[in-house]
Amino acid sequence: MADLGDWIARDAAVVWHGFTQMAAYADNAPVIVERAEGRELIDVEGHRYLDAISSLWVTTLGHHIPELDAAAREQLDRVAHSTLLGNGNRITIELAEALARVVPVDGPHFLFASDGAAAVEQALKIAFQYWTNRGVAGRTTYLAFGGAYHGDTIGSISLGAGGFGTDVFDPLRFPVLRAPGFDDPHAIEVAVELVARHASELAAVVIEPLVQGAAGMEMLPAAAFAPLATACREHDVLLVCDEVATGFGRTGTLFASEQCGLRPDIMAIGKGITGGYLAMAATVASERVFSAFLGPDLSERTLYHGHSYSGNALAAAVALRHLELFEEWGVLANVRARAEQLRALLAERIAPRAEVRAIRQQGLMVGVELAPPRDGLRWGRRVCAASVRHGVLLRPLGDVVVLMPILTSTSEEIEHIVATLERAITEGTAE
Numbered sequence: 001m002a003d004l005g006d007w008i009a010r011d012a013a014v015v016w017h018g019f020t021q022m023a024a025y026a027d028n029a030p031v032i033v034e035r036a037e038g039r040e041l042i043d044v045e046g047h048r049y050l051d052a053i054s055s056l057w058v059t060t061l062g063h064h065i066p067e068l069d070a071a072a073r074e075q076l077d078r079v080a081h082s083t084l085l086g087n088g089n090r091i092t093i094e095l096a097e098a099l100a101r102v103v104p105v106d107g108p109h110f111l112f113a114s115d116g117a118a119a120v121e122q123a124l125k126i127a128f129q130y131w132t133n134r135g136v137a138g139r140t141t142y143l144a145f146g147g148a149y150h151g152d153t154i155g156s157i158s159l160g161a162g163g164f165g166t167d168v169f170d171p172l173r174f175p176v177l178r179a180p181g182f183d184d185p186h187a188i189e190v191a192v193e194l195v196a197r198h199a200s201e202l203a204a205v206v207i208e209p210l211v212q213g214a215a216g217m218e219m220l221p222a223a224a225f226a227p228l229a230t231a232c233r234e235h236d237v238l239l240v241c242d243e244v245a246t247g248f249g250r251t252g253t254l255f256a257s258e259q260c261g262l263r264p265d266i267m268a269i270g271k272g273i274t275g276g277y278l279a280m281a282a283t284v285a286s287e288r289v290f291s292a293f294l295g296p297d298l299s300e301r302t303l304y305h306g307h308s309y310s311g312n313a314l315a316a317a318v319a320l321r322h323l324e325l326f327e328e329w330g331v332l333a334n335v336r337a338r339a340e341q342l343r344a345l346l347a348e349r350i351a352p353r354a355e356v357r358a359i360r361q362q363g364l365m366v367g368v369e370l371a372p373p374r375d376g377l378r379w380g381r382r383v384c385a386a387s388v389r390h391g392v393l394l395r396p397l398g399d400v401v402v403l404m405p406i407l408t409s410t411s412e413e414i415e416h417i418v419a420t421l422e423r424a425i426t427e428g429t430a431e
């Protein structure tokens with residue numbers, strides 16, 4: 001049997017990992033997963049890791065869930081994939097009907113894609129063409145926020161605020177109007193002013209409702225968002241909510257827009273849509289937006305955009321079963337109970353520490369911001385590495401340690417995550 005070192009060498013020889021310096025990859029003790037059970041990942045040597053980042057924010061119910069496995073197997077016995085360009089697939093229809101009952105969008109229509117970034121890209125193109133189709137000229141720009149992250153395609157990095165070493169792409173980014181990030185309590189106020197002043201140029205406002213995840217879990221109170229919806233309505237600007245990270249229960253409601261009192265014209269969903277099983281995302285358009293694209297066959301009102309694996313049947317089967325389980329298992333009630341437990345434990349054991357600057361939490365999305373005494377200490381990286389050594393998988397955003405427990409976590413697992421973090425902070429911040 002090949003050992004871990006062999007697998008890491010084979011990996012480094014042929015796989016190019018995203019957001020990873022490959023020259024250092026093998027030396028950074030990567031975990032090489034072979035299988036999983038529940039909320040634990042198991043590596044090629046049988047070591048177990050509690051997945052406290054939900055496999056980078058996608059896993060909802062857990063890994064290797066018998067019901068989801070069965071849904072994939074049953075769909076395999078019918079068909080794995082057939083194109084949605086001009087034709088339909090039964091399971092994709094059933095999924096869209098089920099999603100339509102729960103998304104906070106009026107008269108929703110679903111344009112499927114495979115990644116969150118593509119769902120955002122689709123939202124940008126739909127918003128742009130919406131105005132063209134209506135015969136309104138000049139609506140060619142977008143309002144986005146400081147700290148925003150919407151994925152890594154050129155359109156989504158243009159909306160994004162940059163960072164993560166992506167400044168190299170600045171010459172490719174198209175300009176957008178930018179409101180402050182959620183670390184500024186006046187972000188929404190400024191955005192409302194910008195909407196009023198620039199409405200005639202704006203195709204859409206694009207926002208991550210409630211939580212800016214990649215910004216380091218920056219948050220605003222739910223009540224802060226309503227004025228933005230009002231401004232968009234009054235000035236006739238489309239509102240796009242990017243719920244790729246916040247969707248599917250992460251913040252304590254199925255979608256964060258519900259808490260914020262937002263009913264977006266367009267919504268992007270992804271990550272948790274299949275419970276973390278398969279690559280699927282979707283752009284959800286309201287009836288008002290969708291109907292602007294209706295016209296004669298082959299006319300220019302058509303949305304000429306599509307992806308090969310749009311509405312993939314295997315992914316749709318898992319996503320449909322996932323939605324049912326969410327209800328059957330009372331997942332949201334567990335999210336709220338575990339979130340309260342986590343909040344209390346963090347307040348008691350982590351917040352008082354001198355190494356910690358701030359803790360931000362909404363549901364089971366948490367950022368523990370460390371306070372290194374000077375630059376270059378890489379506390380975030382070192383604390384997470386210490387945690388992984390003790391069997392709890394974490395990954396930082398700079399010096400913010402992200403905790404994103406799987407939504408079905410037990411109270412023992414939440415205790416274990418916090419106890420391990422406590423120990424990891426001590427070890428990772430020692431000189």
Ligand SMILES: *Cc1c(COP(=O)(O)O)cnc(C)c1O
Nearest residue numbers: 115116117149150151213244245
């Ligand atoms: C992860 C993320 C995306 C991009 O999704 P991918 O599936 O990684 O392309 C977009 N928006 C937000 C808010 C995200 O967190």
